[in-house]
Amino acid sequence: MENRITIRKWFWVWSFEKEEDWLNEMAMNGWVLDGVGYCTYHFVRCEPGEYSVRLEMHPYDEAYLSFMRETGAEFVGQMMMWIYFRKKTADGPFDLFSDIDSRIRHLNTIGRFLAAIGGANLALGIVNSLSPSRLGWVNLLAATLLMYALGRIHGKKEALEKDRLLHE
Amino acid sequence: MAESFALTEATYYILLSLVRPRHGYGIMQLTEELSGGRVHLAAGTLYGALNALSTKGWIIQLPAEDESRRKEYSLTEKGFQVLVNEVARLRELADNGERILREG
Numbered sequence: 001m002e003n004r005i006t007i008r009k010w011f012w013v014w015s016f017e018k019e020e021d022w023l024n025e026m027a028m029n030g031w032v033l034d035g036v037g038y039c040t041y042h043f044v045r046c047e048p049g050e051y052s053v054r055l056e057m058h059p060y061d062e063a064y065l066s067f068m069r070e071t072g073a074e075f076v077g078q079m080m081m082w083i084y085f086r087k088k089t090a091d092g093p094f095d096l097f098s099d100i101d102s103r104i105r106h107l108n109t110i111g112r113f114l115a116a117i118g119g120a121n122l123a124l125g126i127v128n129s130l131s132p133s134r135l136g137w138v139n140l141l142a143a144t145l146l147m148y149a150l151g152r153i154h155g156k157k158e159a160l161e162k163d164r165l166l167h168e
Numbered sequence: 169m170a171e172s173f174a175l176t177e178a179t180y181y182i183l184l185s186l187v188r189p190r191h192g193y194g195i196m197q198l199t200e201e202l203s204g205g206r207v208h209l210a211a212g213t214l215y216g217a218l219n220a221l222s223t224k225g226w227i228i229q230l231p232a233e234d235e236s237r238r239k240e241y242s243l244t245e246k247g248f249q250v251l252v253n254e255v256a257r258l259r260e261l262a263d264n265g266e267r268i269l270r271e272g
Contacts, residue, residue, distance in 0.1 A: 056212060064215060070238050071193045071211045096212035099178050105216060168176050 003045045005031065010039050013110065014152035016055060016082075023053040027086075036077040036084055051086045052094040057110045058083050081113055100164045107157040111150055118146030175254050177207055178217055183243060183251045186227055191238035192218065226250055 011019040023033050026043060032051040035042035054073075058064060058081070065075050065083075072091045076084040087094040097103045121143035129136030175183070181199040190198065196209045209217075218241060221227045226247030230240045243251065 058212075067192055067215050067239070068211055070191060071196065071214075073211060093208065095208070095210035098208050098210035098213045099176060101176065102210070102213040102216050106212070168178075 036079045114150040189242040
């Protein structure tokens with residue numbers, strides 16, 4: 001029986017919760033995430049439901065990873081700014097965020113990242129449109145998509161902020 | 169009056185856990201135990217809160233004996249005072265609630 005599989009799959013940045021749900025479904029079906037690449041997920045066999053998987057956008061930070069290890073989580077890998085963790089379900093519940101404030105902070109991190117690369121693409125798009133290469137439209141298209149993503153993330157953030165008016 | 173805001177539940181339980189030095193996982197466990205399992209501190213939330221509290225000077229990270237040891241945190245004098253004030257504020261809230269509900 002095959003013990004490793006690789007699946008290529010695409011998720012939009014605003015669908016990171018769907019991505020996490022899918023990874024946990026895979027774990028429920030006996031395949032736990034073991035490595036990540038560009039739109040690529042590597043899985044190994046596990047007992048169904050043996051692991052919980054979580055992901056978050058976080059700059060690479062050795063202090064954070066060792067803190068996570070201390071709490072029983074295992075660092076699986078990093079792709080772009082996304083880091084992936086897994087933890088055995090027998091070692092207790094596994095969540096990265098337990099209050100509204102930290103969920104908002106996480107969305108802010110994603111928002112800043114999108115704004116930075118969106119802004120860079122916009123600038124490049126303008127410069128390239130004026131140059132003889134005529135490839136500026138590629139950057140402008142990327143900038144438009146990134147700004148749309150930023151809007152989606154901002155919408156999620158606003159919903160949480162409304163929530164926070166009444167409780168933590 | 170900058171420090172007179174209500175603490176979040178997470179902040180409150182973190183400060184309470186650090187009256188004695190504890191590492192991150194110890195804070196998570198004690199919080200669950202004290203709240204009878206009601207308050208669960210997720211690791212990412214806790215890490216962010218510990219950094220924010222260190223920046224405010226309410227807690228400090230104790231120097232580790234060696235690199236492989238879990239890092240421990242402890243309340244500072246300022247953090248202790250914040251906690252004492254918060255307990256007084258919570259008592260006022262609870263006392264008022266009980267009194268008014270009793271009077272009907």
